[in-house]
Amino acid sequence: MRVLIASSEIVPFAKTGGLADVTGSLPKALRRIGVEADCILPLYRTVGWERFPLEQSGPPVRVPLGHREETGVVMETDAGGGVRGYLVRNDRYFDREFYYGTKDGDYVDNCERFAFFCRAIMEWIARTGRSYDILHCNDWQTALAPAYVKTLYSHEAAFRSTGTVFTVHNLGYQGLFWNHDLPLTGLGWELFTPKGVEFYGKLNVLKAGLVFSDILTTVSDTYSREIQTPEYGHGLEGVLYERRADLYGILNGVDYDDWNPESDPLIAARYTRKDLSGKKVCRDDLLAEFGWAGPMPEPIIGVVGRFTAQKGFDLIEQIGEWLATQDVRVVILGTGERKYEEAMAEFGRRNPDRISLRFAFDNRLAHKIEAGADIYLMPSRYEPCGMNQIYSLKYGTVPVVRNTGGLADTVVDADGDPAGGTGFKFNGYDTGDLKDALSRAVAAYADKPRWEAIVKRGMEMDFSWDASAKRYVSVYEKALQKRGVRI
Numbered sequence: 219m220r221v222l223i224a225s226s227e228i229v230p231f232a233k234t235g236g237l238a239d240v241t242g243s244l245p246k247a248l249r250r251i252g253v254e255a256d257c258i259l260p261l262y263r264t265v266g267w268e269r270f271p272l273e274q275s276g277p278p279v280r281v282p283l284g285h286r287e288e289t290g291v292v293m294e295t296d297a298g299g300g301v302r303g304y305l306v307r308n309d310r311y312f313d314r315e316f317y318y319g320t321k322d323g324d325y326v327d328n329c330e331r332f333a334f335f336c337r338a339i340m341e342w343i344a345r346t347g348r349s350y351d352i353l354h355c356n357d358w359q360t361a362l363a364p365a366y367v368k369t370l371y372s373h374e375a376a377f378r379s380t381g382t383v384f385t386v387h388n389l390g391y392q393g394l395f396w397n398h399d400l401p402l403t404g405l406g407w408e409l410f411t412p413k414g415v416e417f418y419g420k421l422n423v424l425k426a427g428l429v430f431s432d433i434l435t436t437v438s439d440t441y442s443r444e445i446q447t448p449e450y451g452h453g454l455e456g457v458l459y460e461r462r463a464d465l466y467g468i469l470n471g472v473d474y475d476d477w478n479p480e481s482d483p484l485i486a487a488r489y490t491r492k493d494l495s496g497k498k499v500c501r502d503d504l505l506a507e508f509g510w511a512g513p514m515p516e517p518i519i520g521v522v523g524r525f526t527a528q529k530g531f532d533l534i535e536q537i538g539e540w541l542a543t544q545d546v547r548v549v550i551l552g553t554g555e556r557k558y559e560e561a562m563a564e565f566g567r568r569n570p571d572r573i574s575l576r577f578a579f580d581n582r583l584a585h586k587i588e589a590g591a592d593i594y595l596m597p598s599r600y601e602p603c604g605m606n607q608i609y610s611l612k613y614g615t616v617p618v619v620r621n622t623g624g625l626a627d628t629v630v631d632a633d634g635d636p637a638g639g640t641g642f643k644f645n646g647y648d649t650g651d652l653k654d655a656l657s658r659a660v661a662a663y664a665d666k667p668r669w670e671a672i673v674k675r676g677m678e679m680d681f682s683w684d685a686s687a688k689r690y691v692s693v694y695e696k697a698l699q700k701r702g703v704r705i
């Protein structure tokens with residue numbers, strides 16, 4: 219089976235979040251089980267030609283965009299693990315400082331940029347005589363491609379038996395644009411209806427993926443159910459409910475080649491479940507990294523993530539004063555919305571002995587926090603899967619999480635589980651519940667034998683790709699069946 223995984227960010231080329239981790243490691247996991255998987259993304263400025271020798275793949279592609287035509291070139295390189303990485307080059311769209319926009323907002327031409335990306339993929343496949351059995355698209359930036367397979371390109375030989383799978387990594391980002399952008403996509407006005415890509419008068423690009431793909435998946439079982447409800451559906455719960463027979467929750471796998479304290483080159487010392495002495499070295503290193511020194515018996519709470527409402531930063535802000543009165547240290551690494559950055563900075567200025575912050579996207583520091591912290595805090599309002607809590611488990615850093623989405627599916631509460639649990643969970647999105655869970659974690663930390671048992675149980679958990687990659691193969695087969703292909 220030949221699979222092309224399309225995404226706006228893919229490790230090792232470009233990353234802002236978990237989407238890139240998943241679209242980077244899934245093709246490699248598929249290769250390991252005999253599926254010929256490749257990946258494709260835009261060629262951003264930050265990809266770094268010196269790191270990846272790029273060769274042109276096929277002649278330039280000519281992409282119709284409304285009444286115009288844009289030219290692109292698909293470049294090819296080794297993505298590691300036997301996977302070929304394809305990168306769509308158009309410097310006007312992608313040779314920019316950021317992927318999606320600046321701190322002050324999205325790039326105004328995002329619809330055009332990603333319509334170009336999707337259509338360039340279609341043109342490249344159609345004109346270079348390639349054929350993929352499965353086109354696996356991810357999030358709104360690639361959502362037009364499944365629609366193209368069923369509409370503009372339905373008569374192209376290259377796509378006649380292509381199955382399409384669309385994975386929702388975060389329903390909160392839908393690619394909403396004014397209706398005048400529709401012609402840019404090439405889709406006809408007959409699709410601009412509530413059953414198609416219209417959404418309260420606007421163009422909803424994500425909906426193209428939800429409506430036209432053969433199979434839909436999302437990144438945890440709980441989230442697959444949550445998104446069919448008004449609380450988590452972001453207005454698309456009806457569409458998802460209608461497609462529930464084709465909707466599967468497949469938990470993200472983790473690439474333990476990158477995230478494993480036994481082999482991680484980015485942390486101060488390596489350690490295992492049997493010998494945790496290296497974790498102490500990592501802890502001291504983390505304290506020094508964040509400007510603290512001396513013996514620190516109190517637990518270190520780590521946070522890494524995008525400063526957005528989704529990740530629960532308003533809750534963290536609200537419990538700031540309370541947290542400063544607790545016997546804990548808090549280290550936060552993140553970038554994102556200015557209002558949260560300012561609130562966190564203020565929080566740090568007022569309580570320099572309790573909280574230390576770094577406003578950056580820094581992979582090395584993210585690894586150091588996973589290894590050096592005692593508790594990992596993730597109070598998300600919603601969380602499709604979440605990677606950091608899974609990394610935390612492997613690094614023996616006990617997660618405190620809200621009981622939602624992938625957090626619900628990966629963490630077992632230590633107070634509610636006869637076997638002893640792996641973390642602490644809270645239900646309501648409110649400060650009382652969060653404080654309660656944090657207090658329970660801090661109390662458990664004081665009980666060393668119990669804490670060590672929780673840490674070790676977490677480290678034993680296995681969220682590698684083996685099981686999830688097989689589940690993707692089975693949904694690929696379902697997509698092919700829907701296209702009438704005999705397997």
Ligand code: ADP
Binds near residue numbers: 234236239523552579
């Ligand atoms: P998201 O919703 O952002 O995708 P996930 O938990 O699924 O959340 O994945 C986040 C990924 O991005 C993790 O690999 C995490 O380490 C990384 N990450 C997020 N913010 C930062 C940052 N400021 N610096 C380094 N890595 C970060």
